Amino acid sequence: MTDTPDSPDTLDASDTPDSSASPGAPGDSKDASPARRPGGRTARIRAQVLDAVRTELGAHGYEGLSVEGVAARAGVHRTTVYRRWQDVGGLLADVLDAAGEDDWQPTDTGSLHGDLTALNDEIQASLTSGPPVVTGLIAASFRSEQAARAQRELWEDRYARCEAIAERAVARGELAPDTDARRLLVTATAPLYHHLVLLRADPDPRMPEQAAATAVLAARAGAFARPEPGGDDPT
Amino acid sequence: MTDTPDSPDTLDASDTPDSSASPGAPGDSKDASPARRPGGRTARIRAQVLDAVRTELGAHGYEGLSVEGVAARAGVHRTTVYRRWQDVGGLLADVLDAAGEDDWQPTDTGSLHGDLTALNDEIQASLTSGPPVVTGLIAASFRSEQAARAQRELWEDRYARCEAIAERAVARGELAPDTDARRLLVTATAPLYHHLVLLRADPDPRMPEQAAATAVLAARAGAFARPEPGGDDPT
Numbered sequence: 001m002t003d004t005p006d007s008p009d010t011l012d013a014s015d016t017p018d019s020s021a022s023p024g025a026p027g028d029s030k031d032a033s034p035a036r037r038p039g040g041r042t043a044r045i046r047a048q049v050l051d052a053v054r055t056e057l058g059a060h061g062y063e064g065l066s067v068e069g070v071a072a073r074a075g076v077h078r079t080t081v082y083r084r085w086q087d088v089g090g091l092l093a094d095v096l097d098a099a100g101e102d103d104w105q106p107t108d109t110g111s112l113h114g115d116l117t118a119l120n121d122e123i124q125a126s127l128t129s130g131p132p133v134v135t136g137l138i139a140a141s142f143r144s145e146q147a148a149r150a151q152r153e154l155w156e157d158r159y160a161r162c163e164a165i166a167e168r169a170v171a172r173g174e175l176a177p178d179t180d181a182r183r184l185l186v187t188a189t190a191p192l193y194h195h196l197v198l199l200r201a202d203p204d205p206r207m208p209e210q211a212a213a214t215a216v217l218a219a220r221a222g223a224f225a226r227p228e229p230g231g232d233d234p235t
Numbered sequence: 236m237t238d239t240p241d242s243p244d245t246l247d248a249s250d251t252p253d254s255s256a257s258p259g260a261p262g263d264s265k266d267a268s269p270a271r272r273p274g275g276r277t278a279r280i281r282a283q284v285l286d287a288v289r290t291e292l293g294a295h296g297y298e299g300l301s302v303e304g305v306a307a308r309a310g311v312h313r314t315t316v317y318r319r320w321q322d323v324g325g326l327l328a329d330v331l332d333a334a335g336e337d338d339w340q341p342t343d344t345g346s347l348h349g350d351l352t353a354l355n356d357e358i359q360a361s362l363t364s365g366p367p368v369v370t371g372l373i374a375a376s377f378r379s380e381q382a383a384r385a386q387r388e389l390w391e392d393r394y395a396r397c398e399a400i401a402e403r404a405v406a407r408g409e410l411a412p413d414t415d416a417r418r419l420l421v422t423a424t425a426p427l428y429h430h431l432v433l434l435r436a437d438p439d440p441r442m443p444e445q446a447a448a449t450a451v452l453a454a455r456a457g458a459f460a461r462p463e464p465g466g467d468d469p470t
Binding site: 142155211 | 425453
């Protein structure tokens with residue numbers, strides 16, 4: 001278990017333009033190789049250590065994480081890890097921080113339905129393919145307040161980037177200008193997290209498209225119109 | 236921290252008809268007093284022990300749970316707890332099993348919008364009021380495979396009961412007979428779990444109604460029609 005499809009050799013990724021896949025769905029954190037990060041050795045050690053955290057997390061879950069184990073797998077001295085990351089919570093938080101340092105943007109397919117489906121496809125893939133790194137990070141966020149804060153910030157950042165989907169739809173005339181983009185995005189994506197992370201059900205290949213289509217239909221019916229002052233019942 | 240609003244004295248609840256509140260939202264597990272459970276002493280010990288698990292979980296989370304601590308709080312001998320529940324996973328699973336033994340049914344308000352709003356109000360209350368027992372159980376299900384299975388079964392049972400909401404709406408002519416009730420229910424409820432459990436955001440008092448209204452609008456637009464053979468794109 002020294003290498004997996006989801007743990008590509010990113011030891012030097014910090015010194016090169018980010019050429020690896022950027023799954024980038026909200027909550028996705030597998031690809032944490034920072035793009036064009038300056039500083040050779042420091043960045044390289046960070047990449048090695050964070051890669052080791054992801055590999056250990058994917059292989060053994062939170063239980064399998066220790067500063068010593070991460071240091072050994074990364075091939076760096078444990079005092080280096082303690083000094084920079086303090087503990088497992090610090091390591092997890094930095095994995096999540098690093099996941100937000102990429103240049104991911106939501107795919108522009110030319111339609112709201114297509115954009116939301118593409119987003120959901122990425123989320124479903126991030127939650128189901130390869131070692132369970134993303135699910136492991138979500139689970140770990142119940143254990144460490146530091147990881148929880150970093151997870152929240154990553155999601156906030158991902159949803160903020162995804163607001164471009166709504167903006168494009170407004171520009172195309174598919175959505176009303178007063179659409180609450182965040183509610184639209186949560187409606188489109190929450191069923192996948194609910195199904196895969198909380199209900200731990202088997203992935204349903206139709207779900208990404210169905211959840212996207214549901215959000216589009218609701219949007220067209222005015223479900224995400226920002227409430228007018230004095231009235232908030234859209235039905 | 237010997238007693239809390241959410242840990243009423245249920246020591247004898249197993250011997251009486253279930254008169255306590257039945258929050259009963261999907262995933263809700265605070266009220267585990269079995270209704271009309273036969274068997275005085277055995278049932279009473281179970282009630283004491285499960286009440287102790289809920290209290291410890293609400294106060295200290297999964298980390299604070301131990302067979303010894305639960306036995307001490309319940310006032311029963313630890314060998315009794317080990318013999319019947321084996322370990323923390325067994326205790327958590329039984330709390331979740333017990334939560335499914337009530338006679339909870341979704342509120343019948345006379346409209347789909349009202350029923351889904353009432354359901355979401357219960358879910359939001361179960362996730363935000365009192366000690367974090369329900370959230371603690373969800374978090375614990377990431378730690379124990381046994382608890383995860385019991386959590387899944389509880390949710391499955393709750394969603395199955397909630398299908399009555401869709402059946403009533405079909406009977407009233409509010410929904411088409413081919414509506415996929417489960418997708419409707421997940422669309423209505425998933426945003427709350429996403430917001431409160433995964434994103435750990437502050438509760439939004441408008442969210443229960445907004446998420447319900449969104450699901451109703453999507454349903455009216457045909458989002459939950461079961462796909463016809465050979466075509467599954469409802470847009």
